Amino acid sequence: MESKGLILWLTGLSGSGKTTIAKGVERELRERSCLVELLDGDVVRTNLSKGLGFSREDRDTNIRRIGFVANLLSRNGVVAIIAAISPYRAARDEIRRMTQNFIEVYINAPLEVCEARDVKGLYAMARAGEVRAFTGIDDPYEEPLNADIVCYTSEESVEESIAKVVAELERLNYIPPKPQVEYSI
Secondary structure (H helix, E strand, C coil): CCCCCEEEEEECCCCCCHHHHHHHHHHHHHHCCCCEEEEEHHHHHHCCCCCCCCCHHHHHHHHHHHHHHHHHHHHCCCEEEEECCCCCHHHHHHHHHHCCCEEEEEEECCHHHHHHHCCCCHHHHHHCCCCCCCECCCECCCCCCCCCEEEECCCCCHHHHHHHHHHHHHHCCCCCCCCCCCCCC
């Protein structure tokens, strides 16, 4: 079975585990010989969306750019994995409407868990007023209303979350089952 192109959109607060899970799913799919590309929000911001700020308009522009690239990839048989906060529901829904094979994965972790995981110290800087319009502190995060997959990263291990996503992609026939290793005696 050849893998179908799709957009696997991981959304959630900073520190929820989006990139970690995205990299694990990417690794699993590569092991199954799927064409896969990971678009990480931080990496996209330093390249494709360089110069954009964090106003709602700039954030929506960033998401549209990511969605455009992801759509190009998916139309050509690539599994485009996006790991981006993408805080506004309307922007995510816009991408869903303009693409085919869109799967929204909500990486759900409570704010206090995300703050405890924050290796960059961004939450502390936001609480001190040093960073403005920080999602979850002084800018909203609009949770998905009907995510296709929800990973509860304060309750599940990274491996369990990755397995949940991969199992759903298998169930929907987007990816082939993991090849069984045959042993001969």
